[in-house]
Amino acid sequence: MDSGAPVIVWFRQDLRLADNPALDAAVATGSPVVLAYVLDEPLGGAWRLGGASHWWLHHSLESLAAAIAARGNALVLRRGSWATELPRLAREAGATRVFCGRVYAPWEREADKAVAAALQQDGVAIEGFTSALLHEPWSIRTQGGGPYGVYTPFSRAVFAADPPPEPSAAPKRIAAPAKALHGDALQTWALLPTKPDWAGGLRDEWQPGEAGAAARLKGFLAKALDRYGEARNLPGIASTSKLSPHLRWGEISPAQVWHATHAAMAPRGAAKQGAQTFLKELVWREFSYHLLWHRPEMPDAPLRQEFAKFPWRNDNAARRAWQQGRTGYPIVDAGMRQLWRTGWMHNRVRMITASFLIKQLLLPWQAGEAWFWDTLVDADAASNSASWQWVAGSGADAAPYFRIFNPVLQGEKFDTDGTYVRTFVPELAKLSNALIHRPWDASEQELRDAGVVLGKTYPHPIVEHGFARARALEALASISKGKAA
DNA sequence: TGAAATGTTGGGGCG
DNA sequence: ACGCCCCAACATTTC
Numbered sequence: 001m002d003s004g005a006p007v008i009v010w011f012r013q014d015l016r017l018a019d020n021p022a023l024d025a026a027v028a029t030g031s032p033v034v035l036a037y038v039l040d041e042p043l044g045g046a047w048r049l050g051g052a053s054h055w056w057l058h059h060s061l062e063s064l065a066a067a068i069a070a071r072g073n074a075l076v077l078r079r080g081s082w083a084t085e086l087p088r089l090a091r092e093a094g095a096t097r098v099f100c101g102r103v104y105a106p107w108e109r110e111a112d113k114a115v116a117a118a119l120q121q122d123g124v125a126i127e128g129f130t131s132a133l134l135h136e137p138w139s140i141r142t143q144g145g146g147p148y149g150v151y152t153p154f155s156r157a158v159f160a161a162d163p164p165p166e167p168s169a170a171p172k173r174i175a176a177p178a179k180a181l182h183g184d185a186l187q188t189w190a191l192l193p194t195k196p197d198w199a200g201g202l203r204d205e206w207q208p209g210e211a212g213a214a215a216r217l218k219g220f221l222a223k224a225l226d227r228y229g230e231a232r233n234l235p236g237i238a239s240t241s242k243l244s245p246h247l248r249w250g251e252i253s254p255a256q257v258w259h260a261t262h263a264a265m266a267p268r269g270a271a272k273q274g275a276q277t278f279l280k281e282l283v284w285r286e287f288s289y290h291l292l293w294h295r296p297e298m299p300d301a302p303l304r305q306e307f308a309k310f311p312w313r314n315d316n317a318a319r320r321a322w323q324q325g326r327t328g329y330p331i332v333d334a335g336m337r338q339l340w341r342t343g344w345m346h347n348r349v350r351m352i353t354a355s356f357l358i359k360q361l362l363l364p365w366q367a368g369e370a371w372f373w374d375t376l377v378d379a380d381a382a383s384n385s386a387s388w389q390w391v392a393g394s395g396a397d398a399a400p401y402f403r404i405f406n407p408v409l410q411g412e413k414f415d416t417d418g419t420y421v422r423t424f425v426p427e428l429a430k431l432s433n434a435l436i437h438r439p440w441d442a443s444e445q446e447l448r449d450a451g452v453v454l455g456k457t458y459p460h461p462i463v464e465h466g467f468a469r470a471r472a473l474e475a476l477a478s479i480s481k482g483k484a485a
Numbered sequence: 486t487g488a489a490a491t492g493t494t495g496g497g498g499c500g
Numbered sequence: 501a502c503g504c505c506c507c508a509a510c511a512t513t514t515c
Contacts, residue, residue: 233486347486348486351486355487390486399486399487400487400515401515402487402488402514402515403486403487403488403515404487404488404515405487405488406487406488406489409487409488410487469488469489469515473515476515477515
């Protein structure tokens, strides 16, 4: 233990005090600790933080600052280029060491190089820790030593690997430097929407911050874990963990989730299937980061070369209809409206809406990726781009191109009683279960009884499924070898 | 982590 | 009684 120069803990996507290796390492030095978050707005270019992410970040920082204050320290907020602000903080604090959790987006890796170079010039060392993932992307390797390109063998390797270390508890006290550093007031960052304030639905749904994350995990393990295997695909019931935005910002670590789930499944015996399925979803997140690390072009370019010449359409009216949830397909519109209202969408419905944009509307997957990036509170460069490429068929381990969801059948299969559609598309609420996923099949009498006027209170289908399916198959055949159209 | 088209089978109606 | 057809149910193949 020394009590020399302060150590800087630089928060990025690990906005928590428990199981935070960078923080633990800093506290363990015995030195005073400067805790900082630096908002680098232009970072990421087209992939700079979206609107929903801004909203979440505001509240998460607020929560983190309060938790730090309760431990006798302060969160220092700074705005500017990482490569400028980190050296400035180090100079002001007289720090010679910076500890941080690692980040993985290509623009972040690029920026980190500049940060390290700038700090080194000032004689400041920076050390990264595994914080946002169970395993570093370079540590999971095939027999041949290369990266995995297919999920199933990747997941086998993860389950066979040593588990991540047991999570640590939050430090009781975090020694503050003798002289506090000044920082921005969070409000001056103007991260919250004002005109209009579209965040009402987000406030109703979410409690950003470490405490909210822990509560979400606890409630999920107690109430939904056993049924997760079957129920996770049903958007009409609360069957999923909704941990994704908390994981995205690191308000909870995947290692905490991993160990808590194992602890919950241990006494369950035969009922542990739900837990196993849930862990696999956590491993999908790891796999996305693994792919992003090894294929940094993933957010922008198809991983399969032949998709570079795919004949996408350019149809802004259709794109807007999809964004606003007025495609005329109830399950699609319900999903897009859930996204807009709450900043989140059920995973099954993400697949349905994504498939609709790509295959029914034949719009580029990047257009959907960009919309999700702006509107999802869990928007994450790895999961978002990997999942869009998966649906498009352009990814490393992607769904085959001919797998085209029928939005009616998907709705009837996974929202059989129409609960989900009725929640988010209330103008259809009075239709019977048999018609709610296909209002165009209703008789005039049935429509009248339900108060539905197609084309007026609810749109006609933007495209006919049979036609769209054939069009998509033709377009996809045109880029496949030996199947030129 | 599909859907549609096509093929097969077997029960039952009916001449 | 028998063959024929229809078609639902299920299986297989194709997109």
